[in-house]
Amino acid sequence: MNHIELAMKQGAALIAAAAGKITDKPFKYPVMEIPKNTAHGDFASGFAMRTAGELNLDKRAFAQSIADNIDFAGTYYESASVAGPGFINLKLGNAWFCDVLLGIDGMGAAYGRTASENPEKIMVEYVSANPTGPMHMGNARGGVLGDSLSEILSWAGHTVEREFYVNDAGNQIEKFAQSILARYKQLILGEQNVPFPEDGYQGEDIRTIAKAFFDANGDRLPCDENALKDELGTFGLSVNLPKMRRDLERYKISYDTWFFESSLYESGEVEETVRLLEKSGYTYEKEDALWMRTTDFGCDKDEVLRRSNGFYTYFAADIAYHRNKFATRGFDRVIDIWGADHHGHVLRMQKALDAIGLDGTNRLEIVLMQMVRLMSEGEVVRMSKRTGKAISLSDLLDDIPVDAARYFFNMRASDTHLEFDLDLAVRQDSENPVYYVQYAHARLCSIMKALEQDGISARVRAPRLDMLADPAEVELIRALAQLPEEIKLAAASREPSRINRYVTGVAAAFHRFYTDCRIRDAGDDALRDARIFLCGCTATVLKNSLTLIGVTAPDHM
């Protein structure tokens, strides 16, 4: 149990015990909260206000009698007071703050990790961009979100696997192959002599792939164009997939598994899954197509599983894919990160899994991610000035440091639109928020180095931590204590952006401490050493927090 939980549990028990002395009536166990303004106390409870009504008591008077009846012996608390309409405020003694720091020092790089009360085997699937072209800003945001969330879930005590679903089957890939074939033929027969498919991929990258194939294989015409098309599709994937992997790795995003949609067709799982759905009784045939009666589950309309031309839909393959995740690979929970434009797909996916007995409603979670708007000079940027095309992930990384990109993409809750200020992200100055946090860490390292140059060890033995009583010191320790709790909350709410906000708060608390409290010239060696110890703990918390969101903690700037 972390120190926040410990303090809350003790506080609740104290209030419950004191209330028990006043009334025999049963009551709900008190809820503790951290007041916004810590001048009110370290922890507070609205228990008296909630309960006084049922007992026909005056709120403040009831709160006061509870406060008067608390016995603090054997706890971290030392006093209680009543304020406002009837809050009971509890004040922690010194021992709690000392224990927080000793705990951080003891756990080091593992500080913030907790065991889950209910550990699960979780798959997080993210990005899963079509391998038919460059990745865009939505993929970039999804990548950061998925990667950070996976890390956070793992720190919160779950077993996590990260997966990229490669859509290498179906219509998009067919169009991709046809587009490459057309470019290849144009290369040989002349652009005006070969029509380009109307809904083909227009991008320059398709020409590059066709050219690369031509350079390697020369003129293969005339031939069986269908076979050549398939070969070109495969060739195209062999170019694009490693490139995606490289771009993602450059972005510090890696996966445990790359799962190929085509494997579901090869193994017969798509067919098998559709058969199961038919057996469930929720399907019917209409105009030669096989439909699923998703309206039975509250969806707007029924969905096609197998088209009249005999091909399965993406929906059918996706059901088979998720069946594979749950039934074949045994995940307790699957979290998919999707663009918000796919939200219509959520309910029917969950319900389709319900229909085959896999409880998608409770075990498949979709984190929907709103759009990214790139801004520059106060205007929305739709295209890259250099290429004239939509800005790709690799374009972005050419311009913006990975740390800044990762920090920016994780600044907002996933379900809000993200405004990404390109000018701000490239700035190497204080206006860029990522530097505010990194600077705090660099400052800490610099202090340690300066001290060691003066022959003062940064490894303090038996520090007098009770000497840390300056308000700036107390606030800093309070912030440091919050990390394990913050990770749990971020994990439970599937909201990695909480960590950005948290780490900014820690940096702010540290900068205030740095301004208010001298370290080397503390005026007292014991106080100096206690502050050095506090600095060490702060560096640990900053580094661990930044690690969670994939941002580096530099030693100097």
Added chain:
RNA sequence: GUGCCUGUAGCUCAGCAGGAUAGAGCAACUGCCUUCUAAGCAGUAGGUUGGGGGUUCGAGUCCCUCCAGGCACGCCA
């Protein structure tokens, strides 16, 4: 038309399960470096939490309604 998301300071956004005086950053203004990194700190100013109603000791938070913006509604993925 139906469904989902959003609306909080000039701008970008926090606000956990309803709590005390609605908070940060940027922009503006004023101070602070002979002293461990000023990429920092402190202060001033800035608000009808989109409008209206309801629930209650208490609403930015929950419910209803209206307004505004985004997205989705294919035998596409």
